[in-house]
Amino acid sequence: MVLDQLATGVAVFNIDRKLTFYNAAFRSLFELDSGLLDQTPTDAAVLDILRDKRKLPEEQNFREWRQELYEAYRRSRAERTYTGICRMDEPCASSPRQIRKVA
Numbered sequence: 869m870v871l872d873q874l875a876t877g878v879a880v881f882n883i884d885r886k887l888t889f890y891n892a893a894f895r896s897l898f899e900l901d902s903g904l905l906d907q908t909p910t911d912a913a914v915l916d917i918l919r920d921k922r923k924l925p926e927e928q929n930f931r932e933w934r935q936e937l938y939e940a941y942r943r944s945r946a947e948r949t950y951t952g953i954c955r956m957d958e959p960c961a962s963s964p965r966q967i968r969k970v971a
Contacts, residue, residue, distance in 0.1 A: 885911045898923050 872879050877894030886908045
């Protein structure tokens with residue numbers, strides 16, 4: 869099968885959330901036992917195994933990352949300055965007294 873030849877890990881789960889296919893790259897990437905994977909575990913069971921092996925980021929780390937990303941976004945928005953000069957085809961964020969239209 870073509871997916872077996874990929875260097876990228878691939879895992880396929882069916883509608884019942886059971887593992888139906890995995891390639892060697894998936895098994896080696898997460899250092900999983902093929903005997904365990906051949907028992908068709910559910911996606912939740914696979915995730916639990918990966919969490920136990922510390923192969924997935926912790927939920928708190930994700931929250932910290934998301935908060936840092938949000939703070940960086942807020943800082944970049946706060947650092948933007950408005951010159952009070954607007955193009956004719958763009959709306960201006962400054963007050964009307966500060967606007968000098970340019971062509």
